[in-house]
Amino acid sequence: MSFNLYVLFDWWPQILSAFGTTVFYFIVCSIAAVLFAIFISILLAMRIRGLTTILRIYITVFRNTPLLVQLFLLFYGLPFIGISLPAFLCALIGIMLNEGAFISEIIRGYIESVPKGDWEAGESLALSRFQVIRYAVLPQALRDAVPAMTGQISIVIKDTSLFSMIMISELTRVSNSIYARTFDTTGFLISAICYLLLFLILSVVSKQIEKRFKVKR
Amino acid sequence: MNQNKQIIVEFKDVVKQFEKDLVVLDHLNMNFYDGETHVLCGRSGAGKSTLIRCINYLEKINSGQILVEGEPVTKKHARTIRKKCAMVFQSFNLFPHMTILENALLGPMKALGQHKGEMIDQIGTYFEKVGLENKMDALPGELSGGQKQRAAIVRALAMNPDLILFDEPTSALDPEMIGEVLNVMEKLADEGRTMIVVTHEMGFARVAADKISFMDAGKIVSTCAPDKFFTDPGHESVERFLKQIL
Amino acid sequence: MVADYLTIINFLSAGLLALLKVIPISMVLSLIIGIIVGVLGYLQIPILKYIVTLYVTIMRGLPPLTLLLLVFFSGSFVSPIVTAIIVLSIYHGAYVAEIIRAGIMAIPKGQHEGADSIGLSVLSKMVHVIMPQVWLSIIPSLVGQYVILIKDTTLISAIGVMELLNYARQIMQVVYRPVGVYVVVAIFFFIICYCLERLSKYLERRIKAKTIL
Numbered sequence: 001m002s003f004n005l006y007v008l009f010d011w012w013p014q015i016l017s018a019f020g021t022t023v024f025y026f027i028v029c030s031i032a033a034v035l036f037a038i039f040i041s042i043l044l045a046m047r048i049r050g051l052t053t054i055l056r057i058y059i060t061v062f063r064n065t066p067l068l069v070q071l072f073l074l075f076y077g078l079p080f081i082g083i084s085l086p087a088f089l090c091a092l093i094g095i096m097l098n099e100g101a102f103i104s105e106i107i108r109g110y111i112e113s114v115p116k117g118d119w120e121a122g123e124s125l126a127l128s129r130f131q132v133i134r135y136a137v138l139p140q141a142l143r144d145a146v147p148a149m150t151g152q153i154s155i156v157i158k159d160t161s162l163f164s165m166i167m168i169s170e171l172t173r174v175s176n177s178i179y180a181r182t183f184d185t186t187g188f189l190i191s192a193i194c195y196l197l198l199f200l201i202l203s204v205v206s207k208q209i210e211k212r213f214k215v216k217r
Numbered sequence: 218m219n220q221n222k223q224i225i226v227e228f229k230d231v232v233k234q235f236e237k238d239l240v241v242l243d244h245l246n247m248n249f250y251d252g253e254t255h256v257l258c259g260r261s262g263a264g265k266s267t268l269i270r271c272i273n274y275l276e277k278i279n280s281g282q283i284l285v286e287g288e289p290v291t292k293k294h295a296r297t298i299r300k301k302c303a304m305v306f307q308s309f310n311l312f313p314h315m316t317i318l319e320n321a322l323l324g325p326m327k328a329l330g331q332h333k334g335e336m337i338d339q340i341g342t343y344f345e346k347v348g349l350e351n352k353m354d355a356l357p358g359e360l361s362g363g364q365k366q367r368a369a370i371v372r373a374l375a376m377n378p379d380l381i382l383f384d385e386p387t388s389a390l391d392p393e394m395i396g397e398v399l400n401v402m403e404k405l406a407d408e409g410r411t412m413i414v415v416t417h418e419m420g421f422a423r424v425a426a427d428k429i430s431f432m433d434a435g436k437i438v439s440t441c442a443p444d445k446f447f448t449d450p451g452h453e454s455v456e457r458f459l460k461q462i463l
Numbered sequence: 464m465v466a467d468y469l470t471i472i473n474f475l476s477a478g479l480l481a482l483l484k485v486i487p488i489s490m491v492l493s494l495i496i497g498i499i500v501g502v503l504g505y506l507q508i509p510i511l512k513y514i515v516t517l518y519v520t521i522m523r524g525l526p527p528l529t530l531l532l533l534v535f536f537s538g539s540f541v542s543p544i545v546t547a548i549i550v551l552s553i554y555h556g557a558y559v560a561e562i563i564r565a566g567i568m569a570i571p572k573g574q575h576e577g578a579d580s581i582g583l584s585v586l587s588k589m590v591h592v593i594m595p596q597v598w599l600s601i602i603p604s605l606v607g608q609y610v611i612l613i614k615d616t617t618l619i620s621a622i623g624v625m626e627l628l629n630y631a632r633q634i635m636q637v638v639y640r641p642v643g644v645y646v647v648v649a650i651f652f653f654i655i656c657y658c659l660e661r662l663s664k665y666l667e668r669r670i671k672a673k674t675i676l
Contacts, residue, residue, distance in 0.1 A: 064652065064656035064657045068620075069628070069645055072645050077646075080640070080641045118312060123275065126297075126324060126328035126329070135312075136323070140313060154524075172529050176532060179532075188529060188532055196520075196525065215313050216359070
C-alpha cells in the first residue's frame, strides 16, 4: 500500500469526474431520501388504518435487508419483469427506499416525543390532524431530528460506493478500473481521501445546521 | 337569575371514566351561561380538568351528552366546536419553533381561513392588552412563564371564540408571575367574555367570577355566586375545602 | 418452477458456509477491538487519544467496500475470506468502540469515584466495577451494529468471497431468475436481521424496565 503520484498525474481527469459523480449522487440521493422519509413519516403520523401497517412492513423490510441486494433487484431484477431503469434511477430509487426507511424511523421517533400538549394545543385551535402535523408537530420534530438525520446522511456518502456494482462510474468503480489497468492501489487511496474529505465537510456543515435549527423549549 | 341568559354549554348526565373503575365524571349535569365567568374549583382529582377537556373533545365521554351552543360534542362536530371555544393550557403548549405572533396567527389562518392582513391588527391589540406588544417576534423559549401564558391567552383570543376554557392557567407558574396572568384574565372577565376557569386561585374567583362551582368525586356539589360561595356555600364538603385553603 | 427454486436454495446454501465463518468471527474480533479501543478512548491517554480519534473518524468516513478493495488488492497474498474478516472487524470495531465509550460515559460519576475511593487501579476499576454495568446498557446498540455487519457481508462478494451474491451470479448461468434469486437472498438476510432487531428491541424493554424498578 503506497501512494504513487503518477496515478494522480495519469488519471486525474477520470478521478475528478468520478469525484463529481460521487458528490452529485450523494446530494441527489440524500435529498430524495430525506424528502421521501418526511413524506412517509407524515403518512405514519396520520394514523390511517391499513396504510400504517403497509408502511411498517415497508420500513421493516428495507431496514433488514442489504442495500446491495436491493440495488441488484432494481438493476438486474426489474428488467426481467419488463421494467428497465437506467442505472441512475436504480441508484436514486434504491437509496430513497433504503435510507428513506431509516430516516423515517428517526423522524417518527422525534414526532412521538413532541409533547402531547402541543398536539392538543393544535387540535384545540381547530386544526385538522394533517394541519397539526404540518404546522405544529413536524417542524419541531424535524429540528430535533437534525443531528440524527445528518448522521444517517453521512452514511449515504458510503452507500454511493455500492453504485460501482451497478455500472456507475463513481470513485470506487474508477479506482477499480485504475487498478485493473495498472495493478496500483493508489486509486483506492485517492478515493478513500475523497470520501473522508466529503465526510469531514458534511460533519462541519451539520454542526452548523444543528446550531441553527436547535429548538429552545 | 339565569332566565335572561343563553346556555352556552350543557352537560346532560355525562359519564367519563378512565379504565374500568376510575370514574372521573359521574352522571354530571350542568349548565354554563353565555357572558359569564364560571370558576370550577375543588381538590386535585375531582374531575375539573377532565370536565373542560371534554367540552373541547380532547377527552371522549363514555355516556350522556355535552352540547355547545346546541351542538353535540362528537368527533364529527369536534372542529366546528373547537372553532368556537378556545383553550388555555396549564403548561402553555406554545409551539416552540414559532414566534408568539405566528403562534397566534396559526389558528385563524389555517383553521378559520382568515388572511394574515386582516388579523394582524386585531392580534396586535390583543398583545397590547396583555402587555406583550414588544415581544411579538420572540420565540416562546425566550420568554418567562408568565409571558408565555399571556401569549397563550392571545393565541386563544385570536380565534375570536365564543367561549374560552382555562385549564389551571397559573398552576405551572412561579408565584411571582401568577399575578400578571390573573390580571389579564380579570380584564377579560370584565369585558364580559364567556370563560370557564379551572383554578385554585380563590382570590381570582372572588373578584372575577360570576359563578363558582365546587367539584368533588366527579360531581358538581354546589354552584353559587361568589359572595354566597365564600360565606354560605350550603355544603359541608365545600366548607371543609375552603377552611383548608383560605 | 419449484425445481428452479430448489436449485436456487441448494446453490445458495453453499454460500452460507462462507458467511458462517465470516459473520461470527468478525463479530467476536470487532467486539475485542471495540472493547480495547473504546476503553482507551474513554481514558483519554495523551497521544494515544489522537490515534483512537483518527482511527474512529477514518472508519466512520470510509465506505467499507472501498476499504475491502484497498486492503485486498494491496495485500494480494491473503485469501479473500481472511481479508473480509480482517476488514469487517476493523471497520465495525470502530463503531463498537464508540458504543462502548458512550456506555462507559453513561455510567454515573459516583461509580468511578466509589471505585477510586477504595483504591482500585484503573484496570481493576474497569474490569470489576465499570464494564459489568456497561454491558447491559449497550447490548441493544451492539446488536444493532451486528445487524449492519451482517448486511455488510454482501460487500465481500466484490473481493471474490464465495458467499450468497457470488453464488447467485453462478445460479444465473443455470436458472435465469434474477428476481427470484435476489428475493431469496433478501429473505435470508431479512430473517436473520429481523430476528436480531426484535431481540434488541426486547432487550431494550427489559433493560429499561429493570433500571426503572
